[in-house]
Amino acid sequence: xxxxxxxxxxxxxxxxxxxxxxxxxxxxxxxxxxxxxxxxxxxxxxxxxxxxxxxxxxxxxxxxxxxxxxxxxxxxxxxxxxxxxxxxxxxxxxxxxxxxxxxxxxxxxxxxxxxxxxxxxxxxxxxxxxxxxxxxxxxxxxxxxxxxxxxxxxxxxxxxxxxxxxxxxxxxxxxxxxxxxxxxxxxxxxxxxxxxxxxxxxxxxxxxxxxxxxxxxxxxxxxxxxxxxxxxxxxxxxxxxxxxxxxxxxxxxxxxxxxxxxxxxxxxxxxxxxxxxxxxxxxxxxxxxxxxxxxxxxxxxxxxxxxxxxxxxxxxxxxxxxxxxxxxxxxxxxxxxxxxxxxxxxxxxxxxxxxxxxxxxxxxxxxxxxxxxxxxxxxxxxxxxxxxxxxxxxxxxxxxxxxxxxxxxxxxxxxxxxxxxxxxxxxxxxxxxxxxxxxxxxxxxxxxxxxxxxxxxxxxxxxxxxxxxxxxxxxxxxxxxxxxxxxxxxxxxxxxxxxxxxxxxxxxxxxxxxxxxxxxx
Amino acid sequence: xxxxxxxxxxxxxxxxxxxxxxxxxxxxxxxxxxxxxxxxxxxxxxxxxxxxxxxxxxxxxxxxxxxxxxxxxxxxxxxxxxxxxxxxxxxxxxxxxxxxxxxxxxxxxxxxxxxxxxxxxxxxxxxxxxxxxxxxxxxxxxxxxxxxxxxxxxxxxxxxx
Numbered sequence: 088x089x090x091x092x093x094x095x096x097x098x099x100x101x102x103x104x105x106x107x108x109x110x111x112x113x114x115x116x117x118x119x120x121x122x123x124x125x126x127x128x129x130x131x132x133x134x135x136x137x138x139x140x141x142x143x144x145x146x147x148x149x150x151x152x153x154x155x156x157x158x159x160x161x162x163x164x165x166x167x168x169x170x171x172x173x174x175x176x177x178x179x180x181x182x183x184x185x186x187x188x189x190x191x192x193x194x195x196x197x198x199x200x201x202x203x204x205x206x207x208x209x210x211x212x213x214x215x216x217x218x219x220x221x222x223x224x225x226x227x228x229x230x231x232x233x234x235x236x237x238x239x240x241x242x243x244x245x246x247x248x249x250x251x252x253x254x255x256x257x258x259x260x261x262x263x264x265x266x267x268x269x270x271x272x273x274x275x276x277x278x279x280x281x282x283x284x285x286x287x288x289x290x291x292x293x294x295x296x297x298x299x300x301x302x303x304x305x306x307x308x309x310x311x312x313x314x315x316x317x318x319x320x321x322x323x324x325x326x327x328x329x330x331x332x333x334x335x336x337x338x339x340x341x342x343x344x345x346x347x348x349x350x351x352x353x354x355x356x357x358x359x360x361x362x363x364x365x366x367x368x369x370x371x372x373x374x375x376x377x378x379x380x381x382x383x384x385x386x387x388x389x390x391x392x393x394x395x396x397x398x399x400x401x402x403x404x405x406x407x408x409x410x411x412x413x414x415x416x417x418x419x420x421x422x423x424x425x426x427x428x429x430x431x432x433x434x435x436x437x438x439x440x441x442x443x444x445x446x447x448x449x450x451x452x453x454x455x456x457x458x459x460x461x462x463x464x465x466x467x468x469x470x471x472x473x474x475x476x477x478x479x480x481x482x483x484x485x486x487x488x489x490x491x492x493x494x495x496x497x498x499x500x501x502x503x504x505x506x507x508x509x510x511x512x513x514x515x516x517x518x519x520x521x522x523x524x525x526x527x528x529x530x531x532x533x534x535x536x537x538x539x540x541x542x543x544x545x546x547x548x549x550x551x552x553x554x555x556x557x558x559x560x561x562x563x564x565x566x567x568x569x570x571x572x573x574x575x576x577x578x579x580x581x582x583x584x585x586x587x588x589x590x591x592x593x594x595x596x597x598x599x600x601x602x603x604x605x606x607x608x
Numbered sequence: 609x610x611x612x613x614x615x616x617x618x619x620x621x622x623x624x625x626x627x628x629x630x631x632x633x634x635x636x637x638x639x640x641x642x643x644x645x646x647x648x649x650x651x652x653x654x655x656x657x658x659x660x661x662x663x664x665x666x667x668x669x670x671x672x673x674x675x676x677x678x679x680x681x682x683x684x685x686x687x688x689x690x691x692x693x694x695x696x697x698x699x700x701x702x703x704x705x706x707x708x709x710x711x712x713x714x715x716x717x718x719x720x721x722x723x724x725x726x727x728x729x730x731x732x733x734x735x736x737x738x739x740x741x742x743x744x745x746x747x748x749x750x751x752x753x754x755x756x757x758x759x760x761x762x763x764x765x766x767x768x769x
Contacts, residue, residue: 308736
């Protein structure tokens, strides 16, 4: 590195080495991020933090919240899904079969291995259960095995959909089930050639008719050829029944997590943008997804900023490119998204949680945390705030890397961590004792889960029964990790719709029954 | 790794043993370049040239595969270039014409350094390689040609009739 620089004194070389120059670009948050000029030194900026141990420490959460690891020794956990009875499904695995293209890929592979777990991906779904509601997930079972890098998870009624890296499959699911009753049924194949970006994020539409699957690009910026990008960098809308699909949105480089905004038909995504344009380009983003929208990749970024690395150019496409809603900052690698609910409490009641895997493509590491983006009136309002942090050590090593985030109806925030190989659970210390939700516009909806918990419909059940029927549990209201639900879908729906109109409760309930209990990816 | 090169730059005088030769004539033969050195030099030039042609193909077709070819060809050329440089250095100790030998290895050194920069250029994604990568490929190919030319002609022999 330094060796090569010694020779570079010509103006040409100075131009080539511009890599470390450039202002800090301050913080690139929000709708109008500061976008500096592209820059790239002769050597790409790359810093892969090495692994570090936790040594009995835990990630940092805000005052009034606690975090515990509810599952450890997993095999590369990526995304989680909270089932109606409170069980948590974890998709584990690692995909991609992109051949090494250039000499640099061999070198990069060696460097990147430093920052990855040495565990082999599980290719399975693990089910976590807290049968007695004490916050300890004492049961950890393999729900399904022999999958192929499963990532996206969605439940529609009694069908559990799993997006492998190359196929969308479904299992029959009965509440309380701990193991799949058989091999899954293929719904449709998904693009998997090369699979440079292999993660197939998924969520279900509120009416349960469609699944939305994110298909990442097959390269950083078309260096594997345009032919490799057919059906890539798209979000597919897939008929859950037939498997038929259409491209719902295009030009999204790597849509790594999808979810619906509660109470709306608006699909939201986080996406990872392109590398090697400098430490402050291109911002990864959070955005609502417009039907038929084109979001720029590969021709341009953040609207009409043309990427000079793409030939042949396509000015028409550039012209049509939509700028995303909200910048999360460059290279933070958001991989998880989940809307909050009033049960989370405090300032975290309205907004989205975003799991950020953390950067490799800039000198000083950023990301490596779960941030909260506050919302107002259904739109992002304000800078992201750290919700779970402390993954990076002071000497720039990292103990964990957050991936998928889910918010349980009881307000617990579930974070998968594919370096620690654990699932973290963040709970509010006074959860269940004080009706939270200052942001709730509607007292009824905010209070609904609470009142449910105080009105158990059936008699107290044995722990075993509870596991299968948590809605019948007799939990005390101050038990923070309870899942008070009369009806799986309804409180969930309510809780996640603080500003939902209160004049049509019945209609909402009807809709909610059709809605997947949790739309976390 | 030990590479033994006999660049053949030593002034080498042989008296023909052929019976048909006039005993009064002393003929001086130029000893050829050491074959390994020759292969390495020729390979350096040809690989850099192939990379240049691949770059040109990418430049005119936008077909990314050509840029990938160029990347590997440059990597191969650097291996040959490096070994040829070592041969040249070893040859210095045997050289009759030290000045030419120095020019030879100086050219190889410059082509290696620029070739390495070119390899880094070619590690960039897609069109980011261009046009600098193409320009560097031209320069490096010319340097390799010059080094090869001098290497093959610098046998150190001063032919005296």
